[in-house]
Every structure is written in structure tokens, then in C-alpha cells.
Ligand SMILES: NC(=O)c1ccc[n+]([C@@H]2O[C@H](COP(=O)([O-])OP(=O)(O)OC[C@H]3O[C@@H](n4cnc5c(N)ncnc54)[C@H](O)[C@@H]3O)[C@@H](O)[C@H]2O)c1
């Protein structure tokens with residue numbers, strides 16, 4: 001008898017998941033190295049954040065095993081890079097199709113280990129698969145260029161070559177798409193990869209490995225290593241065989257990795273934290289702005305690098321906006337991601353709830369107003385109810401930090417000129433939102449805002465064709481788009497001298 005989603009969600013061990021999943025073989029608790037499922041010498045419990053139940057255990061590899069995985073990826077590199085782009089693209093598209101064929105199971109695993117709603121999880125699977133299709137297509141267009149020579153009798157040109165073994169370290173908030181956004185680019189251009197997922201959400205990563213094996217990636221090309229982040233990533237950083245390090249995670253950890261990767265001069269790409277401003281222009285309809293701001297703030301329960309952390313509203317419309325935002329917030333259904341109608345799940349663990357409360361307490365102690373947010377209504381220990389703070393100032397944590405929780409901070413402003421330095425008053429520079437119609441104000445903000453991505457009148461800004469990434473301490477490099485290969489390849493210039501010319505000998 002198959003379990004209901006709720007029963008699966010309330011399950012205490014992986015075995016209880018099996019009957020529900022269409023393909024129980026997708027539940028993998030071992031690491032995937034060199035085409036084999038490998039056990040470490042310890043296991044780590046994987047927790048359902050909605051219920052605090054153990055849903056399974058994931059093996060923890062030891063440093064020597066990580067070194068062995070690096071060796072396997074290095075051995076597999078020459079043959080993989082030598083494949084025709086069409087051949088690599090065909091295997092990637094097979095992986096893509098298998099992921100979409102197994103979308104429901106992959107989404108269930110994600111809800112169980114990450115907590116997001118089932119519809120959000122399904123959306124992430126689609127999002128992640130779109131990068132695989134994109135880079136399978138781009139593989140066929142990894143062009144070089146010829147250069148008009150400044151040297152007599154010489155032919156000049158460039159090649160784009162895969163850099164080699166790439167380490168891909170990923171976070172728990174988008175446990176599937178943050179892997180495929182990296183891996184698809186690296187694999188398509190001819191690199192071999194070692195994926196290190198977050199310990200909170202290994203099952204999404206290991207299910208992708210199961211499907212990668214079925215898709216026909218040769219042994220050693222796609223590897224998933226699980227275990228302690230600091231320990232495993234230390235091995236990856238110290239190894240001269242790892243030529244590229246692509247990290248998605250906090251700015252704090254990104255800085256640690258950049259330091260460690262310097263010793264072997266790795267090519268590093270960093271997708272780090274955000275602290276997005278959401279700017280409402282004077283000519284913007286307040287109800288529409290509030291609806292958009294609620295969506296931009298509470299996506300993934302606020303646990304999103306693109307979350308609108310700081311909301312700026314013209315003083316003349318401030319109180320009306322607060323009322324409209326609170327009304328929009330009230331429609332959010334907080335609960336177990338499997339439950340019908342739920343639009344916001346739990347935070348990833350209890351410490352995140354404590355941090356959210358500390359952010360609220362800090363703001364109130366410094367003069368903020370609590371407009372809405374009653375934690376007594378939280379449906380469980382790891383839930384935090386959507387919270388609205390008014391009269392926020394730059395001295396508060398909710399303004400200064402990437403709060404990564406469902407707490408919205410709203411500030412009034414008096415002029416665009418005064419607003420821009422306020423919006424830029426953060427070490428982060430990932431995404432910014434501007435809502436309004438006056439093209440002069442929009443253009444002034446577009447150019448004045450110090451962020452890698454600026455979205456005007458749209459919460460949805462990401463996707464496979466766009467260069468995703470930040471400036472300042474939100475990161476280095478871009479993912480997706482036609483720029484995505486840059487992080488996993490290098491340009492080789494060549495000069496063919498003493499060549500016969502048309503007019504000469
Ligand atoms: N810019 C983006 O595209 C993007 C996307 C998603 C998440 N994020 C950011 O990720 C963060 C949330 O994810 P998180 O909590 O998993 O981040 P995190 O930095 O704590 O962990 C990210 C990864 O690094 C590993 N890790 C942790 N500590 C490490 C250490 N000392 N040395 C080496 N590796 C270590 C973790 O195991 C995990 O795999 C937020 O800051 C969010 O903004 C950014």
C-alpha cells in the first residue's frame with residue numbers, strides 16, 4: 001500500500017519513503033565515485049525540517065576517499081574532453097530527460113529534506129533541468145576565433161579548452177538546481193566534476209547521480225562526494241589536480257574557499273550571499289507593488305539569495321504600503337510542504353529560527369515597529385511566521401545582514417538621490433528590484449545600483465539564458481547564459497608563424 005504524502009512526510013526512516021516513491025532506487029545514501037556507490041566510515045542523519053524526523057542517513061567520506069575521487073575524475077578527463085561535443089550533448093540530454101521523467105520523485109525527496117512546498121520543488125526540478133538542456137546546446141557552439149595577424153606570415157587564432165577537474169560545492173536551499181547549473185556547464189565543455197552537496201540535503205544530489213549513471217556518463221566523469229564541508233573542501237582546495245572551484249553558498253564560506261584555493265591558483269567562481277533592495281517608485285501602484293514585494297521576500301521562506309531583504313517605499317505612500325504588504329503576507333499558508341495549499345515551508349533547522357528571532361529582536365530594540373508576525377501561530381519548531389518590520393534603519397541586522405528568513409524590513413525614502421546610496425549601503429551586490437514606470441527614475445536606478453542583476457517590474461528574473469551572478473561580496477563570475485562556460489574553460493591562443501602568404505612564397 002503506498003503511503004500518502006503526509007505519511008511520507010511524517011516517516012521516520014528512509015524505508016517509509018520507499019513505497020511512495022515511484023522509483024525507490026533514487027533514494028541513495030552512499031557517495032557516488034568513479035561509477036560506484038561508496039561508503040565512508042560514518043553516517044549522518046538527514047532530517048525532515050517540517051517534522052524533525054530522520055528520513056535517512058548519508059555516508060560521510062574520509063579525506064583519503066576524496067583524494068581517490070579526485071584521481072578518478074582526473075583519469076576520466078582526457079577521454080571525456082576528447083568526446084565530440086555532440087556526444088557529450090547527447091548524454092546531457094539523456095540526463096535531462098531522465099530528470100524530468102522522475103520529476104515527482106525528485107520533488108518529493110526535496111520536500112522531505114529541504115522543506116519547500118511540493119510545487120516549489122517541482123519548479124526547481126524544471127529550473128535545474130533547463131540548465132542541462134541549455135548547456136547541451138551550447139556545447140556545440142563553444143567557438144574560438146581567428147585574429148587578423150599583426151605579425152608577417154603568421155596565422156593567429158584561439159581555442160576554448162576545458163580546464164579539467166572541477167569541484168562544485170553547493171548549498172541546501174536549492175539542492176538540485178544549484179548543482180545542475182554548475183555541472184551542466186562543466187560537463188558540456190568537457191570537464192569532469194566532483195559535486196559536494198550540503199549535508200542537510202544530500203538526497204537530491206545523490207538522486208541526480210543515480211540518473212547521471214543511467215544517462216551513461218562514463219565512470220569518473222560525474223562524482224558526488226558527501227561529508228563534512230570543511231574537511232572535504234579542504235582536500236579539494238589543496239589538490240593541484242582540481243583546476244576549477246565553483247561554490248554556491250554563504251559569503252563567509254566563499255571567502256574561506258578563496259583563501260584555500262589560492263595555494264594552487266584555481267579558477268574560482270563564487271555565487272554568494274545577497275541583500276536585495278526592493279524599490280517602489282513614486283508612480284507605482286501600491287497594491288501591485290506590495291504583491292510583488294511579498295513574492296520577492298518570501299520565496300523559499302526567505303531562504304533565497306534573491307530575497308528582497310530591504311524594501312524602500314516613498315514616504316507619502318509608506319503606511320498604505322505597510323497595510324497592503326501585511327494583507328498580502330496574511331495569504332501565505334505556512335506548513336508542511338506536502339500539505340495542499342501550503343506556500344511556505346519550514347526553515348532548514350532550528351538555528352535558522354533562532355537567528356530569525358534574533359533579527360526581529362535586534363530591530364525592535366533599535367526602534368523598528370512590528371507590523372505583523374505572530375510566532376505563536378508557527379506550526380512547528382522549525383517554522384517562522386512571515387514577519388513585517390517597519391521603520392528599519394541601516395543600524396539594524398535586518399538591514400545589514402543577509403537575513404535568509406521570512407522577515408521583511410521596510411524603510412521610507414524621500415528622494416531617488418537619497419535612496420541610491422542607501423540601497424547600495426551593503427557589502428552584497430547580487431540582485432535588486434525596481435517597481436515603477438518613470439523611465440528616468442528606472443534608468444537612474446539601473447545605472448546607480450551596485451548589483452549584478454537588476455529586475456524591473458518582475459520578481460522572476462533568473463533562468464538558463466541569463467548571466468546569474470553578483471558584484472562586491474556577492475560573488476565572482478556568472479552562471480548560465482552564453483557566459484557559463486567561462487568558469488570551466490580557458491582560452492588558448494596560438495600563433496602559426498612562417499606560414500606561406502597569398503602574395504608570397
Ligand atoms: N548566489 C547564489 O547563486 C546563491 C544561490 C543559493 C544560495 N546562496 C547562498 O548560500 C547560502 C545558504 O546556503 P548554505 O547555508 O548551504 O551555505 P554555506 O556556505 O553554509 O554552505 C554551502 C556549502 O559549503 C559547504 N561548507 C560549509 N562550511 C564550509 C567550510 N568551512 N569550508 C568548506 N565548505 C563548507 C557546505 O557543506 C555546503 O555544501 C546563503 O548565503 C545564500 O545566499 C547563493
Ligand SMILES: N[C@@H](CC=O)C(=O)O
Pocket residue numbers: 173174303304305306462468
Ligand atoms: N533563487 C536563486 C537561488 C538562490 O538562492 C536562483 O534562482 O538561482
